[in-house]
Amino acid sequence: MSASPILALPETIQDHPYDAPQVEAFFDEATNTVSYVVYDQDAKAAAIIDSLLDFDNKSGRTTTVSADRILNFIAQKALSVDLILETHVHADHLSAAPYLKEKLGGRIAIGSDIKTVQYVFGKVFNAGTAFQRDGSQFDVLFDDGATFEIGRFKGVAIHTPGHTPACMSYLIGDALFVGDTIFMPDFGTARCDFPGGDAATLFRSIRRLFLLPDDTRMFLCHDYKSKSRDDYAWEATIGVQKKENIHVHDGVTEAEFVKMRTERDSTLAMPTLILPSVQVNMNAGHLPDPEDNGQQYLKIPLNAL
Template structure:
């Protein structure tokens, strides 16, 4: 069946390869505390930029936030003379808090996420008993992207792909000839993302990954996480479609959908919950904002006992 969004993304990748549009410049900032890769991508002609999957530092024991990781991004953007148009989230992360609101204050840019964040808000709004003050319509974000939408980052075309499975709202942003794929897939020696969170689906994840791997083989894939697979000493967050199709230990060419679902389901049953899931989801489903302050003016993170 024809996939118009993949065709559009492939066409724009070819335009970059043919020199018709500029190739994006990417600088990655890795937060070892959360194993998160945040990316700043910009058009070399116009200096217009997007920040993807930023990290707000959070001390879980003390319940305190800080901006050290995000400040490094601010320093880079200002040093390079970039203008930030977008703060993009590939999904509502369960392993780190987003720094997007603070970065908006410092640098500007519209906050964008997949339109199915509304599904995530509905599910986790109930889990955390968020009450009627918590809007479940995605209004905390400036833009809710749907599959196949396109826009420009400076002179570079961008195609947005809906790639659910890890969560219902996962999006990949194909910017020029590079794809920022969030938590769908990891380095070839580490495999793929889990699919056992509320709203996750291993079968859907397989289909989303194979969709991404139908892009041209040389397409660069920028990942959101790395955990250093056994035998590898360095963190890595850049791979290609060709490498993933040949070498990914979970989903290389020849692995069937049923084989993947069986593997992923069995593996996920052995995994502990991410240590920052409780604060991360409560904040990120609000667009990176803390829960509404209570009568004393303080925001509180809830921990539902025996709920997850």
């Protein structure tokens, strides 16, 4: 069976202005997560991407140290935030989107295929009929090719499933925010063994992104270092990824990638925070409502994953 053709980029990228927004990264070593503020200093306009709520898995305590770093930066730069973007439902950290929205205003946005993720994990967590599976917990649901603006910079949402069905990459000027779709060239690509993930789909999503200009800046959601370097890194270009990514550089076939990814994924343990993260993040980062004793609870389903 031959590989499927690579889907063209959205038509809304035609004549896209690849001017360079300013980008500030915030790295959390505990979860290896990078959050971003992308902004237009002149217009004082900004978006926040893949924010993080600090969570101690042993005690069940949440804090806002990481999110407050973003708040302080926004205040120092006197920025206005319209969009709080999620690239996907993260399985390794809790989102701070509701906290940031409370402090800054703005709209929480994600890809429209969040509904598929909600349907699958709604069953896993036995969320019941009160949990809506229509994405209505989010303020904005982006379809492939949807556009938005951050000051003078044009943004385009690009559907890049494979790691999860709802993964969305955001091209803002010349800056591409890819979530967990791909990592640094010396580390490779994201796992595809979560419910709804698919290695062949991920390969096509990455090759789709590789249709962008080689000098497009790519910002990653995680880094785990590698055997070849001691420092964390989270930025590469499309051109460098095409030449050097150890999993999906030019010349790697879909069949080769699927074989590698499937074999590798079979050796990986589940992320430490997958159970608290997914049930919170599929609900747009909202923590569960308090029960009749005033206490909030997360569920830990047994033998579900």
